[in-house]
Amino acid sequence: xxxxxxxxxxxxxxxxxxxxxxxxxxxxxxxxxxxxxxxxxxxxxxxxxxxxxxxxxxxxxxxxxxxxxxxxxxxxxxxxxxxxxxxxxxxxxxxxxxxxxxxxxxxxxxxxxxxxxxxxxxxxxxxxxxxxxxxxxxxxxxxxxxxxxxxxxxxxxxxxxxxxxxxxxxxxxxxxxxxxxxxxxxxxxxxxxxxxxxxxxxxxxxxxxxxxxxxxxxxxxxxxxxxxxxxxxxxxxxxxxxxxxxxx
Amino acid sequence: xxxxxxxxxxxxxxxxxxxxxxxxxxxxxxxxxxxxxxxxxxxxxxxxxxxxxxxxxxxxxxxxxxxxxxxxxxxxxxxxxxxxxxxxxxxxxxxxxxxxxxxxxxxxxxxxxxxxxxxxxxxxxxxxxxxxxxxxxxxxxxxxxxxxxxxxxxxxxxxxxxxxxxxxxxxxxxxxxxxxxxxxxxxxxxxxxxxxxxxxxxxxxxxxxxxxxxxxxxxxxxxxxxxxxxxxxxxxxxxxxxxxxxxxxxxxxxxxxxxxxxxxxxxxxxxxxxxxxxxxxxxxxxxxxxxxxxxxxxxxxxxxxxxxxxxxxxxxxxxxxxxxxxxxxxxxxxxxxxxxxxxxxxxxxxxxxxxxxxxxxxxxxxxxxxxxxxxxxxxxxxxxxxxxxxxxxxxxxxxxxxxxxxxxxxxxxxxxxxxxxxxxxxxxxxxxxxxxxxxxxxxxxxxxxxxxxxxxxxxxxxxxxxxxxxxxxxxxxxxxxxxxxxxxxxxxxxxxxxxxxxxxxxxxxxxxxxxxxxxxxxxxxxxxxxxxxxxxxxxxxxxxxxxxxxxxxxxxxxxxxxxxxxxxxxxxxxxxxxxxxxxxxxxxxxxxxxxxxxxxxxxxxxxxxxxxxxxxxxxxxxxxxxxxxxxxxxxxxxxxxxxx
Numbered sequence: 001x002x003x004x005x006x007x008x009x010x011x012x013x014x015x016x017x018x019x020x021x022x023x024x025x026x027x028x029x030x031x032x033x034x035x036x037x038x039x040x041x042x043x044x045x046x047x048x049x050x051x052x053x054x055x056x057x058x059x060x061x062x063x064x065x066x067x068x069x070x071x072x073x074x075x076x077x078x079x080x081x082x083x084x085x086x087x088x089x090x091x092x093x094x095x096x097x098x099x100x101x102x103x104x105x106x107x108x109x110x111x112x113x114x115x116x117x118x119x120x121x122x123x124x125x126x127x128x129x130x131x132x133x134x135x136x137x138x139x140x141x142x143x144x145x146x147x148x149x150x151x152x153x154x155x156x157x158x159x160x161x162x163x164x165x166x167x168x169x170x171x172x173x174x175x176x177x178x179x180x181x182x183x184x185x186x187x188x189x190x191x192x193x194x195x196x197x198x199x200x201x202x203x204x205x206x207x208x209x210x211x212x213x214x215x216x217x218x219x220x221x222x223x224x225x226x227x228x229x230x231x232x233x234x235x236x237x238x239x240x241x242x243x244x245x246x247x248x
Numbered sequence: 249x250x251x252x253x254x255x256x257x258x259x260x261x262x263x264x265x266x267x268x269x270x271x272x273x274x275x276x277x278x279x280x281x282x283x284x285x286x287x288x289x290x291x292x293x294x295x296x297x298x299x300x301x302x303x304x305x306x307x308x309x310x311x312x313x314x315x316x317x318x319x320x321x322x323x324x325x326x327x328x329x330x331x332x333x334x335x336x337x338x339x340x341x342x343x344x345x346x347x348x349x350x351x352x353x354x355x356x357x358x359x360x361x362x363x364x365x366x367x368x369x370x371x372x373x374x375x376x377x378x379x380x381x382x383x384x385x386x387x388x389x390x391x392x393x394x395x396x397x398x399x400x401x402x403x404x405x406x407x408x409x410x411x412x413x414x415x416x417x418x419x420x421x422x423x424x425x426x427x428x429x430x431x432x433x434x435x436x437x438x439x440x441x442x443x444x445x446x447x448x449x450x451x452x453x454x455x456x457x458x459x460x461x462x463x464x465x466x467x468x469x470x471x472x473x474x475x476x477x478x479x480x481x482x483x484x485x486x487x488x489x490x491x492x493x494x495x496x497x498x499x500x501x502x503x504x505x506x507x508x509x510x511x512x513x514x515x516x517x518x519x520x521x522x523x524x525x526x527x528x529x530x531x532x533x534x535x536x537x538x539x540x541x542x543x544x545x546x547x548x549x550x551x552x553x554x555x556x557x558x559x560x561x562x563x564x565x566x567x568x569x570x571x572x573x574x575x576x577x578x579x580x581x582x583x584x585x586x587x588x589x590x591x592x593x594x595x596x597x598x599x600x601x602x603x604x605x606x607x608x609x610x611x612x613x614x615x616x617x618x619x620x621x622x623x624x625x626x627x628x629x630x631x632x633x634x635x636x637x638x639x640x641x642x643x644x645x646x647x648x649x650x651x652x653x654x655x656x657x658x659x660x661x662x663x664x665x666x667x668x669x670x671x672x673x674x675x676x677x678x679x680x681x682x683x684x685x686x687x688x689x690x691x692x693x694x695x696x697x698x699x700x701x702x703x704x705x706x707x708x709x710x711x712x713x714x715x716x717x718x719x720x721x722x723x724x725x726x727x728x729x730x731x732x733x734x735x736x737x738x739x740x741x742x743x744x745x746x747x748x749x750x751x752x753x754x755x756x757x758x759x760x761x762x763x764x765x766x767x768x769x770x771x772x773x774x775x776x777x778x779x780x781x782x783x784x785x786x787x788x789x790x791x792x793x794x795x796x797x798x799x800x801x802x803x804x805x806x807x808x809x810x811x812x813x814x815x816x817x818x819x820x821x822x823x824x825x826x827x828x829x830x831x832x833x834x835x836x837x838x839x840x841x842x843x844x845x846x847x848x849x850x851x852x853x854x855x856x857x858x859x860x861x862x863x864x865x866x867x868x869x870x871x872x873x874x875x876x877x878x879x880x881x882x883x884x885x886x887x888x889x890x891x892x
Contacts, residue, residue, distance in 0.1 A: 071835045116834065173386075
């Protein structure tokens with residue numbers, strides 16, 4: 001068993017100073033409304049070990065009454081997550097109109113992609129049936145297969161459409177700031193490098209990113225153990241509390 | 249398919265690029281395109297075919313595809329350079345907004361890509377450089393996907409000038425001559441007396457060799473660069489393009505600085521939401537007859553531009569964005585934008601050119617707008633009334649004093665104007681434009697110093713290299729601010745298909761052109777053109793966007809995408825379901841099927857460059873079975889991902 005190495009005095013002093021300086025909590029950057037985003041936006045749960053299911057939803061806050069269709073694609077890290085199924089949400093359903101069609105895309109669990117998934121109200125002469133938001137486009141179910149982290153990102157083809165089809169109500173390619181992606185990890189607290197051991201390598205990662213906010217090029221999300229958007233004393237405390245532990 | 253060029257074998261705005269076209273004929277034949285070539289027109293006739301009378305007609309109109317008939321047939325492809333100021337995208341909007349082109353406008357590129365329009369407009373309607381660039385990059389990406397034209401190259405061009413000519417920049421061009429100077433010491437050392445007696449012409453005279461004739465002096469219908477030259481010297485503009493440091497070797501960046509404007513505009517919104525650019529004007533500036541320049545002149549000039557009957561070439565640049573230009577006070581003029589337009593990132597740059605833009609003298613022409621320029625005396629005489637001629641009064645740094653038709657124009661410096669603007673007192677007293685249409689003769693004139701500098705320096709590289717070391721000349725290369733591009737007639741229903749345009753883009757032998765042709769035109773280095781007119785020195789030049797590569801196999805595959813969409817072809821290999829030819833089968837394609845259900849294919853709308861084709865099975869009619877192909881292929885990208 002390796003000896004637990006305390007953080008340097010300098011870092012601890014710096015941490016204390018920064019706690020005073022940055023008393024404001026970092027506010028997670030919300031996409032601009034109206035948006036389409038993945039929920040939950042961030043997940044950090046070391047109990048989601050391989051074999052567990054992990055579920056997300058694709059949600060829009062758009063509250064207009066002219067919603068005719070939606071479409072999205074997803075990417076993820078197949079070493080951590082594997083797609084299982086996509087289920088329709090509550091936005092475009094046969095309950096709202098019998099013409100509703102839901103067409104799930106296919107998972108490519110080698111590349112980590114879900115191909116275009118759509119829902120729409122089928123019609124062959126105007127006016128098209130429409131519905132109102134906000135609502136859930138779809139639910140996506142994954143199986144956890146690895147230890148680590150994964151971005152879950154909506155592609156540029158993600159859109160919410162009215163019957164005209166163009167331009168989209170929300171279009172990722174047009175206004176990427178209206179799209180919210182997600183982040184999943186099942187790393188143990190303090191294990192920034194994913195080797196299941198909290199040690200000097202993790203401290204090195206944290207030191208390199210210490211004092212940075214999300215958006216800073218030096219910011220490393222795997223060191224932001226509490227996911228508050230800032231790498232500081234709280235994260236150092238988590239690392240310190242787990243220092244030297246080897247996880248199974 | 250017809251490519252229409254001039255009878256000038258060289259490059260340029262009126263160049264025929266003959267060697268390039270010969271290559272294109274060979275390469276396009278490999279992908280099944282019979283490229284016929286009309287190259288007998290002089291520049292004025294060519295302009296008529298491509299830009300004016302038949303600008304919206306295909307190359308074959310009269311059903312005779314073996315002969316190009318002037319006055320009847322139009323064009324399918326053309327090749328010429330497109331100049332852009334380094335500080336703005338003037339002339340960009342008129343190319344993007346096909347819907348903004350008026351009947352009296354001059355938009356030969358009816359590219360109808362609403363997505364691109366959105367990116368362009370969103371990027372333009374901001375004063376924030378980061379936001380501007382972000383959207384302009386998206387615009388360039390869309391153009392790569394759906395090419396409006398096919399830019400072939402930007403040239404690092406060899407040129408030379410008299411070694412005694414100081415503070416001249418080839419890109420800022422005549423737009424900034426505020427520090428132009430003849431170094432008297434150097435002039436004494438090198439000015440020759442034979443074969444041309446430049447010495448006797450004196451060190452207070454500068455001589456410019458222009459490549460084109462002058463058709464008219466109507467400031468709103470600039471046809472040739474020579475006419476633009478005249479406009480810049482005598483008409484005056486609100487702003488000008490400048491290099492911050494005009495010394496040689498050049499340093500500093502290109503920028504827009506006020507000339508007749510006293511400063512950059514203040515932006516504000518009217519209660520109805522419309523944006524206004526309120527521009528302060530300089531005081532103490534006078535016309536050549538002594539009348540004071542003020543806001544009324546500016547308002548009258550732009551109101552004339554916005555009046556269709558005046559047939560200003562700038563109408564297409566401004567009509568889609570400006571509601572009106574009005575006097576705010578004696579020295580303050582307000583540009584009122586249309587609702588939803590503005591603030592305008594490129595505002596000052598827009599007002600910094602002399603192509604169909606220059607101040608009109610309200611006191612001489614107003615208050616009515618002149619809608620019948622052709623018979624007016626001032627259309628044929630550059631010398632103003634106050635100087636004994638019949639032309640318009642002038643507001644620029646020089647005033648015309650003599651015109652020998654098709655041979656030369658003489659100007660004299662206006663000390664009061666130059667002094668009021670604080671320009672250099674060393675500016676030459678006389679400016680002579682010599683019209684020398686033949687490129688070889690013009691080059692010889694430069695070598696002999698019959699001209700101190702010339703337009704279109706297109707001599708072979710070896711000739712320029714031979715001049716290095718001459719004490720009489722300063723030889724250099726510079727990024728010539730024009731894209732040499734293949735223009736496309738989007739009203740041709742075949743060329744309006746983006747796959748065909750992508751096929752052309754991949755059938756151009758770029759390296760062969762660069763290595764074997766361009767050195768003969770004095771191009772030291774060719775920069776591969778990207779898919780828009782944006783050039784490397786523009787601040788929103790896309791840093792990572794790639795280039796089209798010469799690849800006949802790939803070009804053939806693109807052509808097949810179009811062929812499979814034709815009646816009688818194997819429709820199962822076509823981009824089925826991609827009804828709007830976006831390259832991706834998605835929900836936006838569905839309403840296109842709905843809106844055209846029941847129509848025969850000949851009834852389908854053919855929007856220039858954006859045809860829709862929901863007749864997936866080529867049955868000749870849009871019916872219910874067609875949507876099944878869409879359903880099968882939804883999410884698929886074309887051409888097929890595994891093709892390349």
